[in-house]
Amino acid sequence: MLLWTSTSPSAFGAVFAAIVFLGIGKSGQKLSENFLEYQLEEKMKTKKQGEEDGSTQDRNERSLGHTIFINIWLFAPLVVGYIITICLVFIFYDVTLEDLFRFPALLMGATNLLFLIGSLGYSRQELPVESDLSKIHRIFSTALGKLSSKYPTSPNSYYWKGYKQQHTYSRGEGVRLLPRVPRLFRWLDKAAIIKEEEEEEKEDSRHDRESLETQERKKKICTVKDVRDVKSLVHMIYLGLTIFPYSLLMASGNTFFVAQASALTPVMNKKGNDISILFLIKAVATDMSKFTCFLISPAFRNKQKPRVTYVMFERKAATITRIGFGITCAVICGFIAWQVEIRRLSSKVDTTVALVPQFLLLGVTQGLVDGGLERLFDDHVAKSLSSFEDSFSELVVGGGKLLIIPSVLIFSGWIKETIDTSHLDRYYLMLAIMNAVLLLAFAYYSVTYAYKEVCPEDEKVTTEQRLDHAHQPDSENTYQENTPPFP
Known part of the structure; x- marks a missing residue:
């Protein structure tokens, strides 16, 4: 209105x-x-x-x-x-x-x-009593308060609170909690560590239970389940950082791509109509790529699998491949935009038809990456944080789009008052190279952490499923550091 x-x-x-x-x-x-x-x-x-x-x-x-x-x-x-x-x-x-x-x-x-x-x-x-953001803040603040504590040598030194003592692995002289995360966030395990003096008083189980529950209410200790739930989000943070150049390309599509279209001769009567058609092509490509991925998703194929574990790994691998292919399309889109801008400056292209491939690739990229990021979050992050999915996706994509502001300031020599005096060809080439480099980083973190680590569900895990993920070497149900999560 x-x-x-x-x-x-x-x-x-x-x-x-x-x-x-x-x-x-x-x-x-x-x-x-x-x-x-x-x-x-x-x-x-x-x-x-x-x-x-x-x-x-x-x-x-x-x-x-x-x-x-x-x-x-x-x-x-x-x-x-x-x-x-x-x-x-x-x-x-x-x-x-x-x-x-x-x-x-x-x-x-x-x-x-x-x-x-x-x-x-x-x-x-x-709605849940505690929001996801409050839960994340509680785990981080509690772990920071125990940053000087040493890792325990026994799983019993963690606050399990009815949770099965099976999600641990040995590293160095201490016992850590699964899932494994990069070094920068391994200290989150300390939020669930019970102090040594409290462990000595464990003979009086009733008194000890009341004391730990009181500390939990005072946010001085967290349960293993809450810590593992928040740790499952760490992998997504790393993967989200690797797709920031993709978000920067999406922001450029809404700004510099439009400037390109305005500088070319319209095929229809008005330039605005051509721009509308280009964005319509982008929107159709986005939604069709999402819908196509849903139809060919291996998670919905009618296959008889001997174990649920392999279905989960196959679905996660398909999602990671989907995002990787989307970032690859972003690289190709950047190179095509680079070539189109070079040809536009040399007057070799003069109509908006030349922009159709980059708008089409931009739509395919958005459909593959945005939908894949949501799917990977749903498969990898704990179900207790499922309501945080939309906020996380918007935060990652929106945060990357905000990078266009410092980019314009940093590369001010390339971006002038008019598009004809600017060097958007160099800017597009930079975007393509950045997406290509961080595509390798995405592949590394997804294969090393996201694909190998199992989604930390609650204690409803059968013995057969645990054997699918890792070998149990001792009676304390701890995983060795070098043990693969699946056969």
């Missing part, structure tokens, strides 16, 4: 407020998708309860069918949106901005009213 009213010169200031509201609305898009997915899953529960009878294969096939139905149902609104956008671009290409903004304003008002009318039939989900 603000864009609708800002078409007159006197009300142009409303554009800035409209941009703010568009940003807020965009940040809630993933939340809306999760909300709709949750509602569909709740509707499916009633049918699943009546379909418990039958073989395991039949139940798996029905579950697969429900999953496919939910994803197709969520994909349908995107198709409708693309059809409406194409109609606006091709059919109403000569309308004024006032008419163009009036239609989405009225459409959004109508759909919002329909959403509110149906709110009485929604299912509501209980």
Whole structure:
């Protein structure tokens, strides 16, 4: 509505407020998708309860069918949106901005009213007492308070609190908690260490239990389960840092790619229409790549696996490959943009058609990396932190996009007042090289940590599954440092 009213010169200031509201609305898009997915899953529960009878294969096939139905149902609104956008671009290409903004304003008002009318039939989900951010802060602050403590020589020196003592490994003279993390975050294990004087008093189990629970409430000690849950997030932090150049490329696509399109001759009557078509190509490529990955995902193939462990490793390997291929597309996109800009400066290309490959690759990159990052988070990070998935993805991608501000300041010699006096070709080449270098870092951390480490579920782990992950060398159920996690 603000864009609708800002078409007159006197009300142009409303554009800035409209941009703010568009940003807020965009940040809630993933939340809306999760909300709709949750509602569909709740509707499916009633049918699943009546379909418990039958073989395991039949139940798996029905579950697969429900999953496919939910994803197709969520994909349908995107198709409708693309059809409406194409109609606006091709059919109403000569309308004024006032008419163009009036239609989405009225459409959004109508759909919002329909959403509110149906709110009485929604299912509501209980929120956890402690937020994920508070839990992460509690583990870090407790571990920092015990930074001078030595690692224990026995698993009994950790605060298990009913958790099975099976998720440990030996390193040096001490016993550490799985999963293994890079050196910078290994000290997080100290948050669950019981002090030596308290261990001597362990003869009186009741008194000791009350004392530890009191310390837990005072945030002086944390349980092994909470520590392991937060440690599972460390690998994602390292992987998130390696895709920052990808996020910088995405930010460049919304800024410098548009400047390129504005400097070229439009194929249609208006430059704005060509830019709209280019972004439509990018959006379609993004959603189609996500949907294609869902259809070919090995996690949803109807395979008979002897052990669940191999299915998990196969799914995680496919997700890592997906992200790696997405970053590779980012490298190719950077090189293509570099060549197009060189040819544009030498007047060898003059129409916006030359920008189609880089916008197409930009969309494929976004679909593979963003969707893969969410999938890897879901497979690798503990389920207790699952609600942190969307915030983490937005933090990683959004943080990388903010790097465009210091990049413009650092490479000010390449970016001038106009695109014709700038050297965006060098900037695009730099982005391609940065993505190529950090692609190697992503491969290293994903193979060394993310792929090998098993998602730290709770103590509901069978003996057969544990033997799939590692060899148990002694009676204390500790893992040797050099033991591979799977046969």
